[in-house]
Amino acid sequence: MDYKDTLNLPQTDFPMKASLSVKEPERLKKWADEKAYEKMLSVRDRNNPYILHDGPPYANGDIHIGHALNKILKDIIIKTKALEGFYTPYVPGWDCHGLPIELQVDKKLGSKKAEMSKSEIRKECRKYADKFIDNQRQGFIRLGGFGDWYNPYITMDYKYEAKTLQELYRFFDNGGVFKGLKPVYWCTSCVTALAEAEVEYDNHTSTSVFVKFPMKDAFKAKFGLKESDRVSAVIWTTTPWTLPANLGICANAELEYSIVKVTDTCNKNLAAGEYLILATELIKNLAETFHMHAYDSVKTFFGTELEMVEFKHAFYDRVSLGILGDHVTLEAGTGLVHTAPGHGQEDYEVGLKYGLEILNPVDDHGRYKRNVELFAEESIYKAGPKIVELMDEQGSLLSHSDISHSYPHCWRCSKPVIFRATPQWFIGMENNDLRKNVLSELKKVRWTPAWGENRITAMIENRPDWCISRQRSWGVPIAVFLCEDCDEVVTNHDIQERVLAAFREHGADAWFDMDNSAFIPEGTKCPKCGGTHFKKETDILDVWFDSGTSHAAVLEERPELSWPANMYLEGSDQHRGWFHSSILESVGTRGVAPYKEVLTHGFVVDGKGRKMSKSLGNGVDPKEIINKYGAEILRLWVAAEDFTEDVRISDDIISRLVESYRKIRNTARYLLGNLYDFNPDTDMVDFKDMLDLDRFALVRWQTVKKRIYEAYDKYQLHVFYHSFLNFCIGDLSSFYLDILKDRLYAYKPDSRERRSAQTALYTIVKEMSIVMAPVLCFTADEIYEYIPSSKEKKENVFMEMFASVTEYKDEANTAKWQKILEVRKEATKALELARAAKIIGHPLDADIIIGSDEETAKALKADEGIERIFIVSEVKFADMNSMTDCHTSEDGKIKVKVTPSANTKCERCWTKSASVGHSAEHPTLCTRCAGAIA
RNA sequence: GCGAGUGUGGCGGAAUUGGUAGACGCGCUAGACUUAUGAUCUAGUGUCCUAGACGUGGGGGUUCGAGUCCCUUCACUCGCACCA
Incomplete structure (x- = not known):
């Protein structure tokens, strides 16, 4: 038998074989058909919600491994909370406005764009974003995440756009917004602002000049000089056309400067007895450039001494203020940097610090404005040489030469671009104590990992005012009216409501498509000057403002969600991004952080810790892993790695x-x-x-x-x-x-x-x-x-709850098994040695003899027989002192001897037992087996 | 350059307050089993030629004792944009 x-x-x-790449799509379909996500929620208590608010990915491109990490992590947390009993609706989102999409559409449209209206261009952008939302959605669903995938939040939805504007109005209403100036890249040929992405660097020949700025008499004593002494700071610049906008001379606090007295020179604009201020280290080279044959150093000091010292502009009757900045180096120039806050990023920043005016004398077409002395209505390109000439004539020019260097050019027309201050809208960090309030709210949030708090705190402490305006097409317009006469913002509840209603119905396009009269009630007057002519602001909002309002547009609006969120979960780059803009927006309008907890993950890098890049060819495509192994493996990867x-x-x-x-x-x-x-x-x-x-x-x-x-x-x-x-x-x-x-x-x-x-x-x-x-x-x-x-x-596992941890009262039994495990370890070791020595093959061929202290021997009992626990045929005990030729544990407390069993093997259970043969009916079986089949 | 973070075997990761580094697992190498069989079980496995020595990115330091604390240096990652 x-x-x-x-x-x-x-x-x-x-099945042993999972065939995940085939089976997963089937299960996804099943979940969709059965509404597994909805059912998971249906068994939860709605009064006990856990809201993980999705940070919207940008609706551009295919999903990459970083998306996979982020979305899987979110899903794991949502499912964890659901199985703990929380009500966990998950509404995914997409960020749809912004430059990257507009640029893609630009490329597609080519020259056609020039003939298209703003709202026609916007329609193209919308189509583009729609396509990628659908594309990414399929990718995300494939990862196994539960959520309201076909009813997501989308920042270009009409209602969302209206909500974004409504949030902006809150800032207007509470005085959080102001208009200021800020330098941007500007193409005077295309008459438009440019983004960094639209700028190409190419060689360009510029005229570089060294120019004297005389020190004002009142400050000379500080440096041990007489009022009658001629002393000048010398600056260097490669953009002489920005000199009309000069308002400062910037030194580095940590560099050493000297005042040198010229004793011999053939430079016509330099006289013996004149004093120059230069960085000490550069004097030798500059002396040559200036044809300064002999000189004496009369005084040295650190840059700090120059702070707040006043100089006279090279050719205007105007003060140029001595200031300090870390960006000043000795790589080129004199160690003293010509500062025009309206024409450079660093100049702008340092200018803000010292309260300098953001002076911009240049108009949209690259001409000096009408009020500019000496060069009114002149093209800056033509004026350049004239400025040099002027300075040479009146004696402030020490040297000039042409240099070729890398310079930004417009990607469209390939002409050199300029940096130019333009009017912008800002959310002021000090308005309504925004910075202070955000800093205090940050402390109330739970940050994981903990260093995230330091990181974002440092950013909030140091960040400048938030520039929220962009001179672009694809975004939510800053839909306010300005008085044509005095530039005052004209906005009130009535106008706002009309605009918002139009947005809700037609989307933000309404701002561009509809006439002023649709929004402005008859008889409206400018509150400042009483004017009755108004123009639309056509700038759009920074897209960070869009996504920064999601807490309001999504959490406050959707009935299944609630505010604030329990968690925001994104990559650590979002300390600068979404975590940042969201809390600024929320505190600015509501005084409170929009999240209770922020969890961040790191970035996906290759096996050697390097970032993924096309040039290295080390990128990992989630689709490839999914097709080869299954999304489940990616999910396991997310769980196995320390994602912080x-x-x-x-x-x-x-x-x-x-x-x-x-x-x-x-x-x-x-x-x-x-x-x-x-x-x-x-x-x-x-x-x-x-x-x-x-x-x-x-x-x-x-x-x-x-x-x-x-x-x-x-x-x-x-x-x-x-x-x-x-x-x-x-x-x-x-x-x-x-x-x-x-x-x-x-x-x-x-x-x-x-x-x-x-x-x-x-x-x-x-x-x-x-x-x-x-x-x-x-x-x-x-x-x-x-x-x-x-x-x-x-119906499915997601409708379950995590089983509670049962505290069984079984301590004695547990302790006993701990003991048995210790001995078992020695027994398996002994069996292995016996197997290696060819004494036995299968452990059931063996009998073992165990020697140990009495207490241990007493513990070695199991309900099913201790030999079953060691998976041997028989266990005997002996006095360990009498045991020889056996395995001894390292501590010497346990001995195990293995011998081949002398008994007959039961044909059914393969145990060698003395009871084999006892049954007449089943002579080849042990008693247990004979009984079992009776 | 500045701000933040991270460096431990072939891999994932452990190491209360400073107290035997590499737990545990994978992988690998051997073996067993053929009743989980494209499975399962067991043993070995940081490096060096052994005794022994060396080992937590490198170099210093504090300490009886350092992966852990201090200084310095290198590598990598994130952020410093009209950029999501």
Whole structure:
């Protein structure tokens, strides 16, 4: 008789091979058909919400590995919170306005763009963004994330655009906004502002000049000079046309400067006896440039001495103020930098610091304005040489020459661009104490990792006013009217409501398409000058303002959501981006942070820690991994890595994860395979009636579960990964399940011994599927399907709750098994040595003799027989002092001797037992097996 | 350049307050089993030629003792834009 058929071997249709790339799409469809996300929410308490507010990705390009990290992480947290019982609606979003899309559309339109109206261009941009939203949506869904994917928030939705404007109006109403000047790249040929991305660097020949700025008499004494002494600071510039805008001379506080007295020179604009101020280190070279044949250094000092010292402009009767800036170096020039706050970024910043005027004497077409002395209405390009000539004539020019250097040019017309101050709208950091209030709100937010708080705090402390205006087409217009006579902003509740209503109905295009009369009630007058003619502001908003208002446009508007968010979760770059703009907006309008907690992740880098780039060719495409291994592997990757730092990905890392996944899957498969005849409603054994080993297994699982819950709570997903995997490998596969085989296979199907084991297996596999569901959502749901039906079984795993941690009162048993584990370790070691020595093959060929102290020997008892625990045929005990020729533990407290068993092998369970032959009916079986098939 | 972060085996990651570095797992190498079988179990595995020595990016320092604290240096990542 073939007794194999009488064993209860595992049976299951749960496939060993996951075929994830094929099966995942099927499951996604199933979830969509069954409305799994909605059902997950339907069993939660709406009064107990957990809102993770999605930071909108930009609607451009395919999804990349960084998106995958971010979206998977969000989904894991959402599912974790859902399984904890929270109501967790997730509304994904997309950021749609902005330059990158406009530039793409520009490229597509080419020269046609010039003939198109603003709203025609905007329609093209909208089409473009729509396409990528759909594209990215499919990519995100494929990752397994739950959410309201077909009803997302989109910053170009009409209602969202209206809401964005409404938020802006709040700033206008509370005095948070002002109009100022700020330098931008400007093409005088195309008459437009340019972005950095629209600027190309190319060689350009400029005239470089060295110019004297005489020190005002009142300051000479400070440097030990008489009022009659001629002393000048010397500056250098390659853009002489910006000199009419000069308002300052910038020194570096840490550099050393000298006053030198000229004693011999052939420079016609320099006289013996004249004094010059120059950076000490550069004097030697400059002396040559200036034809200064001999000179004496009369005084040296640090740059700090020049702060607030007044100089006279080279050719205007105007003060140029001595100021300090870190950007001043000795690489070129004199160590003293000509500063025109209206014509340079650094000049602008340092100018703001010293309260200099942001002077811009140049108009849109590159001509000096009418009020500019000497050069009124002259083109700056033509005026350049004239300025040089003038300075040479009146004696302030020390030297000039042509130099060729890299200079920004317009990408459209290839002409050189200028840097020029233009009127801009700002949200003032000091208005309504915005900076102060944001800083105090930052402290109330929980930042993970903790250094995020320092990072964003430093940024808020140092940032300038927020420039929210852009001279572009694709965005939400700053929809306010200005008085044509006095430039005053004309806005009131009535006008605002009309504009907002038009936005809600027609989108922001209404601002460009509709006439002023549609928005301005008849009889409206400028509150300042009483004027009755108004013009539209046509600048659009910085897109950071769009996404910064999402807390208002989404959380406050959607009935299923609530404000503020529990969590914002993005990459660490968003300290500068969305975390930043959101809290500025929220505190500026509501005085409170829009989030309670901020979690950040690092960036995805390659296996060597380098960023991914096209030139290095080290990029990893999530689609490739999904198609080859499945999204589940990416999810496992997210969980396995410590995402608070930069996250590495490589073929090696992925193949490790594939192996881990197989282990988890096979463990689950084995558990399921042994439950084919188990009915949870009728076959469960009470804990107290279970075999001691099964009770121990359940106790172990509680410990692991607890650890995992704590890890989830702290977002330490890699702790979940390691604990969970180790439980599968260490506790189940190589220990508990290995021992259990005999009991599951050989006992009567409905025996207490077998049902006890199945009760433990059922509990563990069911709870495991729930615990792993946030991370391995595809596999968890698949496992859950195969779990034996019961009254309690839900439609899918996401409708479950995390099983609570049961505090079993079974300490004595647990302690006993700890002891057994120690001895078992020595036994397996001894068996391995015996196997190597060819004494035995399979451990069931062996008998072992254990020598130990009395206490340990007493503990070595198990309900099913201690030999089952060691998976040997027989265990005997002996006085350890009498044992020779055996394995001894390192501490000498345990001895194990292995001998081949002399008994006959039971044909059914392969144990060698003295009882084989006792049964007349089954002479080749042991008593246990004979009984089991009776 | 400035601000922030990170450097531990082939890989993921451990190391309470300064106290045996590399737990645990993967991988790899051997072996066992053929009743989880494209599975499962067991043992070994930082480096160097052994005794022994050396090892937490490099170099200094504090200390009886440093992955951990201090100084310095290098590498990588993020941010400093009309840029999402």
